[in-house]
Amino acid sequence: MKTANLTEIMIWDPLIRWFHWLLVAAFSIAYFTEGEPFEAIQDRLESEWPQNFHVWAGYTIAGLLLFRLIWGFTGPRYARFRDFVQGPRATLAYVKEVLLLRAPRHLGHNPAGGAMIVLLLSSLSITVMAGLSLYGADKGLGPLASALASASDSTIHTFEEVHEFFANLTLLLVAGHLLGVIWESLLHRENLARAMITGRKRA
Amino acid sequence: MNQCTAFLTAALLATSTCFAATVATESETPPAAVQPPATAAPASAAITKEQAIDMALKAHPGTVTKAYEDTKKGKKTWEVKIKGNDGKKWEVYYEIKTGELVAEESE
Numbered sequence: 001m002k003t004a005n006l007t008e009i010m011i012w013d014p015l016i017r018w019f020h021w022l023l024v025a026a027f028s029i030a031y032f033t034e035g036e037p038f039e040a041i042q043d044r045l046e047s048e049w050p051q052n053f054h055v056w057a058g059y060t061i062a063g064l065l066l067f068r069l070i071w072g073f074t075g076p077r078y079a080r081f082r083d084f085v086q087g088p089r090a091t092l093a094y095v096k097e098v099l100l101l102r103a104p105r106h107l108g109h110n111p112a113g114g115a116m117i118v119l120l121l122s123s124l125s126i127t128v129m130a131g132l133s134l135y136g137a138d139k140g141l142g143p144l145a146s147a148l149a150s151a152s153d154s155t156i157h158t159f160e161e162v163h164e165f166f167a168n169l170t171l172l173l174v175a176g177h178l179l180g181v182i183w184e185s186l187l188h189r190e191n192l193a194r195a196m197i198t199g200r201k202r203a
Numbered sequence: 204m205n206q207c208t209a210f211l212t213a214a215l216l217a218t219s220t221c222f223a224a225t226v227a228t229e230s231e232t233p234p235a236a237v238q239p240p241a242t243a244a245p246a247s248a249a250i251t252k253e254q255a256i257d258m259a260l261k262a263h264p265g266t267v268t269k270a271y272e273d274t275k276k277g278k279k280t281w282e283v284k285i286k287g288n289d290g291k292k293w294e295v296y297y298e299i300k301t302g303e304l305v306a307e308e309s310e
Contacts, residue, residue: 015310042269043268043269043284044269046269046271047271047272048271048272048273051273117289136297138271138275138276139274139275139277140274140275140276140278141274141277145277149277
């Protein structure tokens with residue numbers, strides 16, 4: 001016999017779920033193939049394929065970000081920005097409730113989760129733009145190559161620093177996101193990671 | 204929503220395909236085989252990876268951590284990464300078809 005509490009409803013549409021997991025895969029590949037912590041492994045690979053993988057992963061992330069931007073305005077209810085983007089005051093108030101273990105449950109993204117998504121998308125966008133600029137100015141490749149052909153060494157260095165900083169910031173935000181998912185899952189006794197696979201949550 | 208979903212999926216695929224085509228073109232290796240000269244490379248002659256390593260080590264003595272074909276400033280180069288005896292990490296780039304130094308960077 002089913003009770004109301006056991007009834008599940010579709011919250012995350014298929015495209016949002018594909019977006020999420022493809023982004024996880026593309027960011028992981030991008031970080032592993034050029035990230036500083038893995039430099040010793042990259043050096044053992046006597047070719048430029050880690051760099052090519054990095055570029056492909058970066059282009060994939062660019063496409064995914066573009067899709068998410070459009071989907072945030074045209075997608076189903078829970079995918080739309082207006083469903084989960086709230087001001088700093090509401091977000092901080094929710095974070096306080098979370099820490100006091102009395103935060104109300106949300107079917108879609110809660111205010112803190114919404115803020116984290118905005119931060120993640122912004123950080124990734126800057127990482128991608130800086131990466132494309134670096135690729136064009138330093139290697140002379142990619143869509144920005146001709147526009148940045150005469151970039152100075154200090155400009156290239158700035159692109160590199162910005163790219164690295166925001167890639168690492170994104171990693172830090174991912175850690176915060178995972179912590180939030182675990183915390184909320186325990187608080188409301190539901191598996192939020194599973195919900196991002198099946199798309200369904202308890203009604 | 205179905206029409207919208209189809210449109211967005213097509214747009215995403217088109218974007219990725221467009222970018223991917225750019226990368227595929229850029230990743231192509233020049234077909235010409237590099238003829239290894241027996242000794243140090245004269246100016247404007249193609250060089251081998253081994254010659255690039257020799258030249259890089261002369262400029263920055265240390266241990267080579269990686270040497271491979273890379274693109275720098277639109278030129279096909281040999282990139283030689285060195286853990287220098289001076290305590291710095293060096294990246295030295297020589298153009299493959301001329302042997303000219305394209306860039307050297309340290310951190």
